[in-house]
Structures are given as structure tokens and as C-alpha cells.
Amino acid sequence: xxxxxxxxxxxxxxxxxxxxxxxxxxxxxxxxxxxxxxxxxxxxxxxxxxxxxxxxxxxxxxxxxxxxxxxxxxxxxxxxxxxxxxxxxxxxxxxxxxxxxxxxxxxxxxxxxxxxxxxxxxxxxxxxxxxxxxxxxxxxxxxxxxxx
Numbered sequence: 543x544x545x546x547x548x549x550x551x552x553x554x555x556x557x558x559x560x561x562x563x564x565x566x567x568x569x570x571x572x573x574x575x576x577x578x579x580x581x582x583x584x585x586x587x588x589x590x591x592x593x594x595x596x597x598x599x600x601x602x603x604x605x606x607x608x609x610x611x612x613x614x615x616x617x618x619x620x621x622x623x624x625x626x627x628x629x630x631x632x633x634x635x636x637x638x639x640x641x642x643x644x645x646x647x648x649x650x651x652x653x654x655x656x657x658x659x660x661x662x663x664x665x666x667x668x669x670x671x672x673x674x675x676x677x678x679x680x681x682x683x684x685x686x687x688x689x690x
Contacts, residue, residue: 559590559604562611574612583629587683591634594676598639602648605631633680634659643680652680 548554555574556565564570578586588608592601609628633652635643640654659677 557608559592559608560596560600562604562607571612578612587630587632589632589634594636598635598642598645598648601633601635602643605633605649628682630683631681632683634677635680636676637678638676640678640680649680651682653682655679655681655685 551566551569551573555570557563557570557574558565564574566573588605590601590605606628609631628649628651631649631652633643633649637654642648643652643654644650655678657679658675659679660675661677
């Protein structure tokens with residue numbers, strides 16, 4: 543894994559967003575929870591650049607699982623509510639999947655921002671003029687809180 547060449551195992555954990563799985567099953571969740579143990583949750587942002595082919599409901603469940611099980615601190619008593627109780631999240635996903643992101647069983651608290659995400663190493667999307675990117679930010683941050 544490329545990240546393991548740059549980060550120590552106590553600084554980096556692999557997590558599969560689509561099925562809520564830590565690759566280091568024995569220690570992954572504990573390390574993340576321990577790392578965030580003394581952190582003010584209002585200063586934590588989950589940034590997810592999900593695959594375009596992923597179902598929005600699976601991405602939503604993965605993010606909700608991450609917030610509920612690892613980032614919620616003492617609050618682990620049931621499902622994440624649909625009124626935004628997932629904490630600050632930024633999801634990078636195609637604009638044409640907005641209705642799926644906003645479905646009840648996905649991430650209804652996220653709103654699409656009008657920021658176009660470009661990828662420096664992507665063969666099509668790095669050419670902003672001829673191939674504009676379909677990727678957008680979806681977030682529950684208040685608009686003044688999202689400064690680029």
C-alpha cells in the first residue's frame with residue numbers, strides 16, 4: 543500500500559467505505575477511536591472521494607457507520623439520524639447522482655456545492671476546458687464554513 547510507505551501504522555488506517563471494513567481488523571477501529579479520543583468532534587471532517595460507480599446508499603451507510611462507530615465518542619446508541627447527525631462531511635461524487643445522494647437511506651443532510659473538482663492526474667478531467675469534471679462537493683458544512 544502506497545500510504546504505508548509514508549505514514550506509520552498509528553497515523554494511517556485503511557477503511558473500505560462501501561462495507562465499513564477496517565483492513566487491520568484487530569487494531570484499525572481502536573486506533574482511530576483512540577486517535578480521536580481527545581478531539582473536539584466539531585473540528586473533525588470526514589472527506590470521502592468515493593468511486594463514481596458506487597451506490598450512494600452504500601457510501602451513505604459507510605459514512606454513517608464511520609461517524610456512529612468511531613467518531614461519535616460516547617454517542618453509539620443507535621442509528622445516525624437523517625437530520626444531519628453525522629458530523630461534518632465532504633463527499634466528492636458526480637453531480638448527476640445528486641438525487642441518489644439525497645435519498646433517505648443515503649446522505650440526505652448533504653447538499654451539493656457548485657465547486658467543480660478536478661483531478662491533476664486524471665487523463666480526461668485534468669483538461670478543464672474540453673472535459674469538465676462531473677465531480678462536485680456534497681457537504682453538510684454551512685456555506686461560509688467551506689473556504690477553498
